[in-house]
Amino acid sequence: xxxxxxxxxxxxxxxxxxxxxxxxxxxxxxxxxxxxxxxxxxxxxxxxxxxxxxxxxxxxxxxxxxxxxxxxxxxxxxxxxxxxxxxxxxxxxxxxxxxxxxxxxxxxxxxxxxxxxxxxxxxxxxxxxxxxxxxxxxxxxxxxxxxxxxxxxxxxxxxxxxxxxxxxxxxxxxxxxxxxxxxxxxxxxxxxxxxxxxxxxxxxxxxxxxxxxxxxxxxxxxxxxxxxxxxxxxxxxxxxxxxxxxxxxxxxxxxxxxxxxxxxxxxxxxxxxxxxxxxxxxxxxxxxxxxxxxxxxxxxxxxxxxxxxxxxxxxxxxxxxxxxxxxxxxxxxxxxxxxxxxxxxxxxxxxxxxxxxxxxxxxxxxxxxxxxxxxxxxxxxxxxxxxxxxxxxxxxxxxxxxxxxxxxxxxxxxxxxxxxxxxxxxxxxxxxxxxxxxxxxxxxxxxxxxxxxxxxxxxxxxxxxxxxxxxxxxxxxxxxxxxxxxxxxxxxxxxxxxxxxxxxxxxxxxxxxxxxxxxxxxxxxxxxxxxxxxxxxxxxxxxxxxxxxxxxxxxxxxxxxxxxxxxxxxxxxxxxxxxxxxxxxxxxxxxxxxxxxxxxxxxxxxxxxxxxxxxxxxxxxxxxxxxxxxxxxxxx
Amino acid sequence: xxxxxxxxxxxxxxxxxxxxxxxxxxxxxxxxxxxxxxxxxxxxxxxxxxxxxxxxxxxxxxxxxxxxxxxxxxxxxxxxxxxxxxxxxxxxxxxxxxxxxxxxxxxxxxxxxxxxxxxxxxxxxxxxxxxxxxxxxxxxxxxxxxxxxxxxxxxxxxxxxxxxxxxxxxxxxxxxxxxxxxxxxxxxxxxxxxxxxxxxxxxxxxxxxxxxxxxxxxxxxxxxxxxxxxxxxxxxxxxxxxxxxxxx
Numbered sequence: 001x002x003x004x005x006x007x008x009x010x011x012x013x014x015x016x017x018x019x020x021x022x023x024x025x026x027x028x029x030x031x032x033x034x035x036x037x038x039x040x041x042x043x044x045x046x047x048x049x050x051x052x053x054x055x056x057x058x059x060x061x062x063x064x065x066x067x068x069x070x071x072x073x074x075x076x077x078x079x080x081x082x083x084x085x086x087x088x089x090x091x092x093x094x095x096x097x098x099x100x101x102x103x104x105x106x107x108x109x110x111x112x113x114x115x116x117x118x119x120x121x122x123x124x125x126x127x128x129x130x131x132x133x134x135x136x137x138x139x140x141x142x143x144x145x146x147x148x149x150x151x152x153x154x155x156x157x158x159x160x161x162x163x164x165x166x167x168x169x170x171x172x173x174x175x176x177x178x179x180x181x182x183x184x185x186x187x188x189x190x191x192x193x194x195x196x197x198x199x200x201x202x203x204x205x206x207x208x209x210x211x212x213x214x215x216x217x218x219x220x221x222x223x224x225x226x227x228x229x230x231x232x233x234x235x236x237x238x239x240x241x242x243x244x245x246x247x248x249x250x251x252x253x254x255x256x257x258x259x260x261x262x263x264x265x266x267x268x269x270x271x272x273x274x275x276x277x278x279x280x281x282x283x284x285x286x287x288x289x290x291x292x293x294x295x296x297x298x299x300x301x302x303x304x305x306x307x308x309x310x311x312x313x314x315x316x317x318x319x320x321x322x323x324x325x326x327x328x329x330x331x332x333x334x335x336x337x338x339x340x341x342x343x344x345x346x347x348x349x350x351x352x353x354x355x356x357x358x359x360x361x362x363x364x365x366x367x368x369x370x371x372x373x374x375x376x377x378x379x380x381x382x383x384x385x386x387x388x389x390x391x392x393x394x395x396x397x398x399x400x401x402x403x404x405x406x407x408x409x410x411x412x413x414x415x416x417x418x419x420x421x422x423x424x425x426x427x428x429x430x431x432x433x434x435x436x437x438x439x440x441x442x443x444x445x446x447x448x449x450x451x452x453x454x455x456x457x458x459x460x461x462x463x464x465x466x467x468x469x470x471x472x473x474x475x476x477x478x479x480x481x482x483x484x485x486x487x488x489x490x491x492x493x494x495x496x497x498x499x500x501x502x503x504x505x506x507x508x509x510x511x512x513x514x515x516x517x518x519x520x521x522x523x524x525x526x527x528x529x530x531x532x533x534x535x536x537x538x539x540x541x542x543x544x545x546x547x548x549x550x551x552x553x554x555x556x557x558x559x560x561x562x563x564x565x566x567x568x569x570x571x572x573x574x575x576x577x578x579x580x581x582x583x584x585x586x587x588x589x590x591x592x593x594x595x596x597x598x599x600x601x602x603x604x605x606x607x608x609x610x611x612x613x614x615x616x617x618x619x620x621x622x623x624x625x626x627x628x629x630x631x632x633x634x635x636x
Numbered sequence: 637x638x639x640x641x642x643x644x645x646x647x648x649x650x651x652x653x654x655x656x657x658x659x660x661x662x663x664x665x666x667x668x669x670x671x672x673x674x675x676x677x678x679x680x681x682x683x684x685x686x687x688x689x690x691x692x693x694x695x696x697x698x699x700x701x702x703x704x705x706x707x708x709x710x711x712x713x714x715x716x717x718x719x720x721x722x723x724x725x726x727x728x729x730x731x732x733x734x735x736x737x738x739x740x741x742x743x744x745x746x747x748x749x750x751x752x753x754x755x756x757x758x759x760x761x762x763x764x765x766x767x768x769x770x771x772x773x774x775x776x777x778x779x780x781x782x783x784x785x786x787x788x789x790x791x792x793x794x795x796x797x798x799x800x801x802x803x804x805x806x807x808x809x810x811x812x813x814x815x816x817x818x819x820x821x822x823x824x825x826x827x828x829x830x831x832x833x834x835x836x837x838x839x840x841x842x843x844x845x846x847x848x849x850x851x852x853x854x855x856x857x858x859x860x861x862x863x864x865x866x867x868x869x870x871x872x873x874x875x876x877x878x879x880x881x882x883x884x
Contacts, residue, residue, distance in 0.1 A: 346658075346662075347658075347662070350662055350665070350666070351665075354665075354666070354669040357669075357673065358669070358672075358673065358676075361673055361676060361677065362676075365676065365677070365680035368684055368688045368691060368692075371680070371684065372695065372698050375697070375698050375701035375702070375705075376701060378701070378705055379701050379704045379705055379708075381677075382677065382704070382705040382708040382709045383704070383708045385670055385673060385674050385677065385708070385709065386708040386709065388670055496813070498792050498793075498810070498813050499790040499791055499792050500741050500744075500745070500787065500790055500792030500794065500808065501741070501745055501792075503737075503738075503741065503787075503790055503792075504737075504738055504741030504742050504745060507734070507738045508738065508742065509703075510703070511699055511700070511702060511703025511706065511713045512685075512689060512692055512699060512702070512703070512713050512714065513696075513699060514731050514734045514735060514738060515734075516734055516786075517734075517737075517786065517787060517788075517789045517790045518789055520790070521789055521790075539791060540812060542793075542810070542811070542812070543791050543793070544791055544792070544793055544810050544812050544813075545790065545791030545792070546812075546813070572878075574821060574878065577818065578818075583811075583812060583813060583814055583815050583817060583818055584817055584818055584821065584860075585810070585811030585812040585813070585814055585817065585858065586812040586813065588811075588812075589812050
């Protein structure tokens with residue numbers, strides 16, 4: 001019963017992706033599924049594949065896809081239940097359906113033809129493309145004005161607009177009449193259920209060939225007949241409607257359900273995806289954009305908002321000045337004079353919007369499911385929160401810890417507010433949070449894409465290469481920067497970085513999908529191919545490994561070194577370090593490597609004991625190795 | 637046309653004052669709201685990180701979103717107690733070691749500014765525990781030391797130093813990348829070779845820890861200076877030979 005009232009039949013021979021609306025997305029599929037109608041097995045739907053999309057559930061029969069497949073809008077599902085299965089009984093998912101929306105599916109199906117047409121908006125004359133879901137197609141894509149010419153498919157009145165009331169049937173069969181492209185599932189049309197194969201046209205009664213969709217004579221669309229084998233076997237009186245339960249019949253609401261029985265497993269993941277699809281309510285999204293979480297906070301301009309007569313909110317510009325403690329008088333004054341908004345109204349509205357955000361946040365943070373569904377909005381909200389608090393604290397306080405000039409930690413990528421934020425609200429922001437916000441993860445290491453994991457890529461070689469690409473993004477900033485947001489790579493301003501920082505920073509950017517050190521080492525050889533200028537790794541004699549920019553390669557350093565020595569004769573290690581702007585330890589290592597090549601040679605003579613003390617009094621000086629070109633002729 | 641100052645202007649003045657008050661009041665309440673939201677957000681995120689790590693990990697897009705949220709709100713996505721237990725670790729199933737490793741690197745790198753790259757192991761354990769939002773005692777010194785050992789392949793030179801008296805320090809800066817050394821040398825050159833911690837603190841604004849770490853590094857690791865442990869004034873002074881002026 002539930003099946004008949006909530007589903008519409010589809011031609012399962014068409015691949016499911018082709019059946020989707022323009023704004024619909026296929027989420028998951030599972031084969032080996034049987035359907036229970038209410039509490040009994042539905043005899044015609046015992047083996048097939050179930051697909052779930054953002055808007056609908058599809059069932060495609062494995063043997064007879066053309067006749068025994070159906071689709072159901074997720075809109076009807078009020079709650080779900082999961083049964084894990086025991087011994088021979090397979091696991092099942094029950095979908096409880098909303099008794100009030102039963103009608104809707106029928107009208108929706110009845111208007112299939114109109115939905116799949118393009119239409120012109122009356123207000124802005126925008127030509128809306130066909131193929132959107134019913135709810136999305138109800139409003140103009142450009143101006144958002146509802147389509148007035150057509151009765152909305154979700155209008156609650158039973159639009160029994162079937163023109164052909166010639167057949168005085170019980171009310172239940174009205175759907176089969178009004179249906180055109182996707183006709184009613186079961187209820188057969190009595191007059192055509194005789195021995196002949198033809199379908200009687202509801203308008204001119206001409207008997208058409210069963211495969212036709214419109215009448216050959218008058219082009220009226222034809223109802224399609226469901227001929228089920230089961231019915232024949234039972235040899236039911238052919239003229240009787242399959243089950244004459246009228247719309248208002250007293251089916252127990254508790255039993256109004258459809259069960260999916262997973263004979264071949266896959267139930268758990270499918271159920272999760274289904275639940276998520278139900279939670280996200282994609283069919284609502286297009287009709288009620290105002291319901292999206294964080295709207296009040298996100299847009300920035302709407303945080304100060306005044307109620308307009310229509311109870312909508314008129315955003316007031318310059319949020320920043322409002323929050324920063326200065327008064328945007330002009331705006332307020334103009335509001336006051338133009339639209340008679342009282343101060344009280346402003347206050348109330350601010351309160352209200354804050355309250356809304358809070359309830360939204362509460363809802364979204366209730367459990368993991370919810371947070372997953374709203375993830376995108378929450379990311380915005382989080383960024384917004386951060387930015388706002390930052391802005392407010394920088395304007396109210398001018399204190400900010402002076403960043404020490406030397407060493408690592410702040411290569412100019414941190415917003416200056418990381419420290420000052422605590423001065424405003426020392427009680428709420430605890431230490432760890434402050435630490436995280438100032439630590440590696442804030443080095444500007446946002447990645448524009450989700451981190452790559454092995455399960456995304458099968459081929460090992462490809463996996464390493466993709467990782468190299470990702471790492472290059474972390475180090476140099478992504479080339480496809482989002483305007484307004486600067487992604488500064490780790491090595492944008494530094495020539496040489498230790499692997500510990502690289503590893504830590506990269507993993508911080510990846511979040512919870514960590515890369516072990518060994519994998520990082522595997523990735524490094526591929527790195528020069530994805531970076532420009534190429535970043536190479538270098539292992540020093542002491543075992544230290546670093547990533548460095550081209551100026552620090554052995555060859556170019558050697559060239560510069562020889563240049564210095566030719567110009568100045570002799571230089572000490574610390575002089576070289578100073579000239580190069582690198583640490584003495586590093587200079588030492590790199591010079592040692594050059595010395596090993598024999599290009600330069602050391603002068604230890606100066607480090608002989610001088611003055612009064614013992615030990616090395618001064619540093620080693622370096623000379624160009626002029627002996628290299630000499631050839632010893634064997635004579636002393 | 638120029639209008640003189642009239643009563644209306646006076647009124648306007650008052651109005652603008654009222655608006656200014658209103659504005660600051662509004663922004664104050666807003667900041668309060670934002671604060672409470674932030675706190676709520678933080679609690680929720682760290683709760684999810686602790687309890688649902690696996691589900692978060694298994695969904696790439698959400699994982700990314702989660703990471704972004706954590707980064708802007710200030711929650712460590714790696715918070716939570718040890719997962720998997722002993723066997724998971726032995727079989728290489730647990731990411732525990734790496735998680736800890738990332739946090740150790742994070743703490744070390746971020747505190748370098750303050751301590752010159754040498755951190756007391758107790759402090760490190762404490763900081764990591766707080767990042768993970770777990771009780772003290774869940775993460776032990778042993779864990780940290782073992783995790784540092786897994787960082788070995790990186791060749792970043794992390795090492796645990798025994799400084800005597802049962803006190804252990806973790807050094808995260810290697811000689812080659814230690815910029816402090818150059819600063820010490822420069823300062824030493826200015827004062828003629830003899831340098832004490834106080835000079836660095838006063839002239840460079842370094843913390844005591846950082847100054848001491850830099851000098852100790854120079855003395856013990858690099859062998860670039862001598863120690864005078866009987867200095868008349870400070871008790872302990874370092875002499876940098878390459879900066880000394882020899883009365884010849």
